[in-house]
Amino acid sequence: MTHSPPEPRLARLADLVEYRLSPTEEAVVRRLLQDGGPRADHALRWTRDFLALAAAVPLHDPPPAVAERLTRSFLACQEATAELEETSIEVTLALLFDSSKDRELVGTRSTDVLDDVVHLAYSSDHADLVLDISRTPTGDLRIEGQILPLEAGAEGPFESLLGLDGAEARTAVCDSHGRFSFDDVRPGPQQLRTGNGHISLVADLDLGVLGPVPTTSLTPRSTHAPRGAS
Amino acid sequence: MTASATRTDEVGPVLTDLELLTASRAGDVDAWDSLVARYARLVYSIGLREGLDEDEAAEVVEGAFLALLDASDGPEPVERPASWLVTMARQEIGRVERSRGERGARRPTTRPSEAAGAHRVTLTMGCEWDRVVTLHQALAQLPPDLHHLIDRAYLDHARPPVGAAMPAPTNPDDVHDTERSRALDRLRLKLTEENQS
Numbered sequence A: 001m002t003h004s005p006p007e008p009r010l011a012r013l014a015d016l017v018e019y020r021l022s023p024t025e026e027a028v029v030r031r032l033l034q035d036g037g038p039r040a041d042h043a044l045r046w047t048r049d050f051l052a053l054a055a056a057v058p059l060h061d062p063p064p065a066v067a068e069r070l071t072r073s074f075l076a077c078q079e080a081t082a083e084l085e086e087t088s089i090e091v092t093l094a095l096l097f098d099s100s101k102d103r104e105l106v107g108t109r110s111t112d113v114l115d116d117v118v119h120l121a122y123s124s125d126h127a128d129l130v131l132d133i134s135r136t137p138t139g140d141l142r143i144e145g146q147i148l149p150l151e152a153g154a155e156g157p158f159e160s161l162l163g164l165d166g167a168e169a170r171t172a173v174c175d176s177h178g179r180f181s182f183d184d185v186r187p188g189p190q191q192l193r194t195g196n197g198h199i200s201l202v203a204d205l206d207l208g209v210l211g212p213v214p215t216t217s218l219t220p221r222s223t224h225a226p227r228g229a230s
Numbered sequence B: 001m002t003a004s005a006t007r008t009d010e011v012g013p014v015l016t017d018l019e020l021l022t023a024s025r026a027g028d029v030d031a032w033d034s035l036v037a038r039y040a041r042l043v044y045s046i047g048l049r050e051g052l053d054e055d056e057a058a059e060v061v062e063g064a065f066l067a068l069l070d071a072s073d074g075p076e077p078v079e080r081p082a083s084w085l086v087t088m089a090r091q092e093i094g095r096v097e098r099s100r101g102e103r104g105a106r107r108p109t110t111r112p113s114e115a116a117g118a119h120r121v122t123l124t125m126g127c128e129w130d131r132v133v134t135l136h137q138a139l140a141q142l143p144p145d146l147h148h149l150i151d152r153a154y155l156d157h158a159r160p161p162v163g164a165a166m167p168a169p170t171n172p173d174d175v176h177d178t179e180r181s182r183a184l185d186r187l188r189l190k191l192t193e194e195n196q197s
Helices: A010-017 A023-056 A064-085 B003-007 B017-025 B029-049 B054-071 B081-103 B126-140 B144-155 B178-196
Strands: A090-092 A094-098 A117-123 A127-135 A141-149 A159-163 A170-173 A179-185 A188-195 A200-207
Touching: A010 A023, A010 B178, A023 B126, A023 B144, A023 B178, A064 A159, A064 A170, A064 B029, A064 B054, A127 A200, A141 A188, A159 A179, A170 A179, A170 B054, B017 B029, B017 B081, B029 B054, B029 B081, B029 B126, B054 B081, B081 B126, B126 B144, B126 B178, B144 B178
Parallel strands: A090 A200
Antiparallel strands: A094 A117, A117 A127, A127 A141, A141 A179, A159 A170, A159 A188, A188 A200
């Protein structure tokens, strides 16, 4: 029967690596390492790796308000999702501005034809919506939007759904400023629905594929299927 | 949020990140809070490490978690929430830095982690970030007391500086740091399991 020499404890190895031991303690640990053979060497290597990784990102506590805001956002998202599934108030947004067509019905946003971004602005009695649509290197689109409430009932937080009737919808939770985004959106017709539990704002987007940037237009609709209807 | 906050979800068997995310999507706010408690500290600290100020780092935490909430409902399943959060945090950091550049704001000359005397470890390759994530995933699976012990001794920015003696163990009989060694043994075992899965 063979007898394995005792290994130094990992805490002692960590203390050795970090120069925390007294000379006497260090001598004891080094003797155990010497006697411990490959297993002890392996334990020392693991300890060094662990300490390096731990030191790579020293942990700081975020302000408590961060967790509180995330809890509120989560609850609002749940409520908005439930409300979107059985929407009671639905508003179709009217297009006010489309930079791709170089027409400016209401001059609320600047037009820059050189920045490969299409700017859209929509309005309703309850809230305005602005969208920036850009093409990604893969040929897909990125949509960045912001909801601008005009009345108390249209205040956030909102959740947005992007999809086509009959297709799987994608959701985006708006931040505290009403901003949201969708990545990797395929060119083509899409419906954007955004709601806060009290109101659902709807816009149909025709994200075309021609040209260096997508052509975009709004097709008004009078009725909309609830989420998940297919 | 404190290190002890990460322990509140861990009574009995520790739920995996994926189980917490699935429960969150089903409307369980406690599961969501637990997921936030597990990783908000890491995400926030990554922001500070990359030179953001405290407000910007907090913005990164919110952006990353809200994006996780979005993605968990999307067509592509999120299989490793921690890894997903760190990837999203790095994207958010880039966005914040670009926004700062557009505003003409200056980057802090000293990063908080450097000011705290922390080691600067290069984490430029994806695999290195993966190892950080794997470490924190394994930590999240430890019993709360062991997690807390490792956190205080090795991860917290205010841990004893290199060269200083570790604080005396809570148990005065634990003169050989058995508890700390037990915590590291469990972590090593968990990491082995994580790497094999």
